[in-house]
Amino acid sequence: MHRHTEAIRRYVLHARLLWRAAPVHSVLSLFLVVAGAASSTFAIIATGHLVGALPAAVKAGVGSQAADRAWWWLAMAAAAYVLGPLVKAAQNAVAQVVSARYLRLVFGMVADVGTAPHGIAHLENPEVAGRLDAIKRAMRDWTFVSGVDWTWSLLSIRLGGVGSLIVVATWNWWAALLAAGSHALLAKVYGAWIGTIFDDLLEVTGNQRRQASYVRDLMTGAPAAKELRLFGLADWLVHRYSTAWRDAMTVVWRNRYRNLRPILAACAIMLVVNAGVFALLARDASAGTVSLASLVTVVQALLALEAFGSLGDGQSALARNTSATSMLVALRGRIGLSGLPPRSPAEPVGADPEPLRTARTGAAEIDLRDVAFHYPTRTEPTLDRLSLHVPAGQSVAIVGVNGAGKSTLIKLLCGLYPPDSGTIRIDGGDPSADEATRNRVAVIFQDFVRYQLPLRDNVGFGAHTRHDDEAVLARALGDAGGTTLLDRLDHGWDTVLSAEYAEGTDLSGGQWQRVALARALAAVAGGAGVLVLDEPTAALDVRAEAALFDRFLEVTRGMTTLLVSHRLSSVRHADRIVVIGPTDDPARTGTGIIEDGSHEELMAAGGAYARMFSLQAARFAAAGASETAVDPR
Structure with missing residues (x-):
């Protein structure tokens, strides 16, 4: 029956x-x-x-x-x-x-x-x-x-x-x-x-x-x-x-x-x-x-x-x-969707969706208050009552040991997860509930997507409302150091970035890094007010990563930026460095902010950041790394 x-x-x-x-x-x-x-x-x-x-x-x-x-x-x-x-x-x-x-x-x-x-x-x-x-x-x-x-x-x-x-x-x-x-x-x-x-x-x-x-x-x-x-x-x-x-x-x-x-x-x-x-x-x-x-x-x-x-x-x-x-x-x-959509799509197959629009432009302010979060598969929280305020236009580096919750913090900021408790606000909006607020954040993750699509799309996806504006795309690619890349492609912006397609071509790891960076920079034209680099350069050597971060800070001056890296020498030029990890509070089982200041201030304090920086500097020096890349001054 x-x-x-x-x-x-x-x-x-x-x-x-x-x-x-x-x-x-x-x-x-x-x-x-x-x-x-x-x-x-x-x-x-x-x-x-x-x-x-x-x-x-x-x-x-x-x-x-x-x-x-x-x-x-x-x-x-x-x-x-x-x-x-x-x-x-x-x-x-x-x-x-x-x-x-x-x-x-x-x-x-x-x-x-x-x-x-x-x-x-x-x-x-x-x-x-x-x-x-x-x-x-x-x-x-x-x-x-x-x-x-x-x-x-x-x-x-x-x-x-x-x-x-x-x-x-x-x-x-x-x-x-x-x-x-x-x-x-x-x-x-x-x-x-x-x-x-x-x-x-x-x-x-x-x-x-x-x-x-x-x-x-x-x-x-x-x-x-x-x-x-x-x-x-x-x-x-x-x-x-x-x-x-x-x-x-x-x-x-x-x-x-x-x-x-x-x-x-x-x-x-x-x-x-x-x-x-x-x-x-x-x-x-x-x-x-x-x-x-x-x-x-x-x-x-x-x-x-x-x-x-x-x-x-x-x-x-x-x-x-x-x-x-x-x-x-x-x-x-x-997963919370209606069983059937409200109606059959009216637009013809292949039609481009209406561009997303944001209510505000320019640098955005970030405010996190008592944020706690844990993954469903874990019993212990990853973040526990973490609070952080970033004024509009400030560059902040997020550092800490592996597993401290750096990438989790970025995902919460993007609204990819809602916090278990506490509040996250970008210019007063909640990224987990408001799409216009989410559009204010642009991120390059460590495992950023290599789209098997034309270069135009790979860069233009960052600019929601300026996808076909070649002037915007060219500026973003130039700021990312990819101008020579465009000159080498036989079909320019319309070259498919995959060797699996006729007349397409693949890129080297460094070239893909520049394309991904250009995508984030193009997001500014689309209304992004916060730009985030979440360890996208982990595969590069120390010198290349430091050069890329320095260029990013240079071309985004005046924007609110967050840099996440386990290599401290790459982010020392940020306006402010925030160290997250286990706190001394026995009542808190997750990680929180344990140090906050500029590179010089944290080195002078001689705390966790100074110890980690000195340890990395010594290791890179022993391996023959560039003195410029590891100089702790």
Whole structure:
């Protein structure tokens, strides 16, 4: 009963999605489906009457009333058989429009899961990430797309079955119900079997299949090809892939074979019932209670009752579709989104979104008061009652040992996580709740994205409202030290930064650093009031990192800037240095601010910062580092 109720709920959801995506075309498709079903039923009736009229027409001869009746039924049958394909062709044409809009709607719903919530905690949740990955994989499969197209064909077949049921009922109503019911029983059992398999693929095997797919991609992709050959990993990866895939599919295979028994039983019942119904029809025909016309008509209708039964690939494709969309709607509800979007997107596919606009420009003020935060997977807080005020236009370096919470602090400042307690304000706005406030912050993270898109986009993404303004882009790239990079690209701003594309090119690590820096600098033109470097130069040597930070401070003078680095020599020229780490307060289990001042002040104080700086300076000096890069004065 639960499976049957769930199937009905999924079909209702499917109908709502079709209506939300293309209401007018869905109604037109439904009309054509009904017309097609009616034409197929009428073709059965007309054929039966034609066959029944032929003996009398042959006996009476041409020109007789019986012959005219036969000619009339021949014309009706021909019209029905011609009309059916025409209606089917029209239905397919309209269905393609519905399918395209439906797919745009559901793909947009998937994109919302990744982008609509500003926070990223849900994407870091293994269960949510696993379900989202399973949904994306299901929607890339051909059965998901064909499931939308099959909707109308399956409905047409089912409605044709209703017409056939009515025809058979004119002979014997209870025999008609028995025959149709036997087919429906098989369809129900088969549908439950298919639904269980698809649900297992999406819900139970998500993580294992992700691991198997990851190993497969390692074996077949370019990024790992060198190490795979160098370390002789091919055989090990093949074994790991087969093991992971077998573990993932064990549940599916077990349920698949265990649930075959009800299907076999339903097949046996259908065979027995239909054999009995045909035997009953033969008895009535031999007794003369059924005319030749009725016999032919009822036989055709009985054969057409298979429309109530299992419909093979079409039914499987629709089950795959409804299983994936049902999980998608449930996942959206779990992360706080509405199950269905308010309406189908009105803008054409490929249209650029309206540029985001901010209410304020210029340097922004930052104020954090008693901020506490802990990750869901940890019991101890990462930050505990941290307070920090940064006046507009000040450059501040955030330093501390690994794990002190530097990057977490930046993510909170960006609104990627809401604090557990306390307040975070940028020019008085809350970045976790206000999009205009979030737009005031531009960050280059250590793992910044290397977009496989033109240079124009890689830089312009930072400037929400000035994306196509080449003067803005050129200034940002020049301030980042990337002018020579632009001169070397064959197609200038339109060069795709990936060697995987025709006429594209890849960049060196240092060149990507400049592009990422230009993206942050371009954000100023888009309204950013706080610029953050969160250890994006960790892969560079000390001298290169120090030069980049110094250039950043030079070109952003007058802006509010935050620099995060574990190399203290790179950030010593900031106006102010804030050291975070474990405090002396026994009541606080997380980290907080333990020192705050300029480089000179902190060195004179001889505290944690001075000790860390001197230790790094000594290590770099021993390694032959530049005296300029390590001079603690």
